[in-house]
Amino acid sequence: MDEREFLADEFEKHRVHLRAVAYRMLGSLAEADDAVQESWFRLSRSDADAIANLGGWLTTVVGRVCLDMLRSRTARREDPLEERLPDPVIGPASGADPEHEALMADSVGLALLVVLQSLTPAERLAFVLHDTFAVPFEDIAPIVGRSPAAARQLASRARRRVQGSSPMPERDPARQREVVAAFQAAAQGGDFEALVAVLAPDVVLRADTGAQAGLTEVHGAEAVAGQALMFRGVGGDARPALVNGTAGMVGVVDGRARSVLSFTIVDGRVAAIDILADPERLAELDLTVLD
Secondary structure: OOHHHHHHHHHHOOHHHHHHHHHHHHOOHHHHHHHHHHHHHHHHOOOHHHOOOHHHHHHHHHHHHHHHHHHHHHHHOOOOHHHOOOOOOEEEOOOOOHHHHHHOOOOOOHHHHHHHHOOOHHHHHHHHHHHHOOOOHHHHHHHHOOOHHHHHHHHHHHHHHHHHHOOOOOOOHHHHHHHHHHHHHHHHOOOHHHHHHHEEEEEEEEEEOOOOOOEEEEEOHHHHHHHHHHOOOOOOEEEEEEEOOEEEEEEEEOOEEEEEEEEEEEOOEEEEEEEEOOHHHHOOOOHHHHO
16 A cells, blocks of 8 residues: 555545534535545645644644635625525434434534524634534634634634524434424424424524525414414425434425425424425435435
8 A cells, every 4th residue: 555545544534524524614515525625635735744643633624624615605795605504414213324423423403503604704613623523722723813812712702602592402312203293293283282382482493495585584483383384285295304413304295305304402392493495405415314
């Protein structure tokens, strides 16, 4: 095995971790793959013998690449990914899909990713790298061009925003499924009162229907219950699934995904529903993971 092959093998050992970092930074699976590939290009052009900690080096490199991509989004503005739902990561309801489990090892729901999209690129990087992947502020500082103390402040601001906007969700998969099943039964049965009962009073529904309508929001239990009843006659079937590590469902009509629903459960009620219904993005989903 020559040196490049050895380096490629070593890189592959870190690919899943790097993709997890990039996905949390970007909210886009395709862009996350691009960022990971760019980190390989940079490694292949570097003096690998001078890298003492390859995993740490690659994590900071992919973080820098993602930061540049986020800043580029902000500068372009003509096609802001921040005005759409992040890409969902779908797995079987059993949780038996290894790739899904690896990417969602610490479960990052769509609701949390939506909050991350509201942060500045530097805040997002500091929070993701430090709070999620335990990268020291001394390593984060040069990426964002700040001192370690300033990088700590970035993460602190981001943490306050996340904690203030994203309540602690239910972690028990069985309890999640129980609440989602109650929501689904009430919606299919047209039971408005039962729907309101399973929804938190300040529930928020976010729906991404694509480029023309963009991302819309509905707030409050009665308004969200009304929306759920409006769409109960669409047809097809709702397949249970894991969506970003939590109980969700995929609406399927004639073998094609028509919607992906992610639920955030807090204190036994639905606190947030995130719906991806963009036909172009849904067409790219691999439903074989649900079989």
